[in-house]
Amino acid sequence: xxxxxxxxxxxxxxxxxxxxxxxxxxxxxxxxxxxxxxxxxxxxxxxxxxxxxxxxxxxxxxxxxxxxxxxxxxxxxxxxxxxxxxxxxxxxxxxxxxxxxx
Numbered sequence: 001x002x003x004x005x006x007x008x009x010x011x012x013x014x015x016x017x018x019x020x021x022x023x024x025x026x027x028x029x030x031x032x033x034x035x036x037x038x039x040x041x042x043x044x045x046x047x048x049x050x051x052x053x054x055x056x057x058x059x060x061x062x063x064x065x066x067x068x069x070x071x072x073x074x075x076x077x078x079x080x081x082x083x084x085x086x087x088x089x090x091x092x093x094x095x096x097x098x099x100x101x102x
Contacts, residue, residue: 059072059074060072060096061096062095062096063081063091063094063095063096064094064096065080065084065094
């Protein structure tokens with residue numbers, strides 16, 4: 001049976017080996033990521049963008065203009081709804097029909 005100190009020594013050796021592997025492979029991984037960023041025209045801003053999660057995410061959407069323009073019908077009106085109202089358009093044209101499930 002190994003002693004605790006022998007095990008700790010082995011862990012330290014293995015950690016050094018793991019660190020060496022990471023250091024060896026890290027630059028290749030960075031170059032691969034850079035190449036993909038260029039190939040797919042991905043900006044740093046896109047990488048850092050975080051999806052907004054709001055309380056309304058748990059409520060069903062009542063009005064939808066596009067994939068990214070929707071409103072649950074509660075709280076402040078989003079700008080696209082205000083724009084529709086200014087133009088005199090009927091918001092009800094964008095209402096999502098209620099589906100009754102049994």
